[in-house]
């Protein structure tokens with residue numbers, strides 16, 4: 618589903634990725650690991666076409682996304698759900714409204730919203746908190762809001778960047794369980810993390826980066 622072929626990327630004199638190649642199959646759950654600055658977020662941003670490589674190819678479902686036109690980038694992003702560490706929830710909106718925003722942005726018909734929002738809030742265990750505001754939620758609950766928002770557009774692929782970074786062990790384990798459940802429903806998951814404990818407790822494959830190399 619995702620394939621990097623000899624991808625290199627520098628920012629000025631900083632080499633972020635150096636000749637990186639790996640492949641992730643549809644339905645897999647893969648960790649992207651490695652120390653701070655190793656290039657994990659850079660890889661996720663390349664899959665989103667936020668960054669273009671200096672050289673090499675990035676395939677999404679056999680299509681080289683480094684070659685797609687700017688106008689086709691939103692189409693690519695519709696297939697991807699993103700969960701980032703810093704939550705990025707809107708403080709002035711309720712939990713349900715935060716999830717609805719994702720549907721509005723991707724142009725889903727308004728008469729579908731309620732059904733889809735109910736479904737994902739149930740999935741992440743937040744049904745009872747649908748009408749609360751972000752300031753009324755715990756860190757783990759906030760992280761689940763961002764997961765619900767990623768899932769509601771029904772993406773094929775979930776990119777998670779340190780989704781457990783700010784959470785205590787139990788809460789992090791809860792998020793992991795949720796990601797496992799989502800993966801079992803058929804979604805491909807790529808999760809960047811330095812959380813060694815989580816990786817050790819998991820059966821999934823890791824793509825390990827060090828100084829921009831796999």
Ligand SMILES: Nc1ncnc2c1ncn2[C@@H]1O[C@H](COP(=O)(O)OP(=O)(O)OP(=O)(O)O)[C@@H](O)[C@H]1O
Nearest residue numbers: 628631632633651652653654655656657658659660
């Ligand atoms: N937009 C940018 N401009 C300049 N340098 C960048 C940019 N994005 C990334 N870099 C550099 O590329 C390298 C890799 O960064 P990246 O964010 O991919 O690391 P990471 O593995 O995600 O680290 P962390 O675990 O700390 O999140 C770093 O040295 C970083 O400073």
Ligand SMILES: [Mg+2]
Nearest residue numbers: 657658659778
């Ligand atoms: Mg990062």
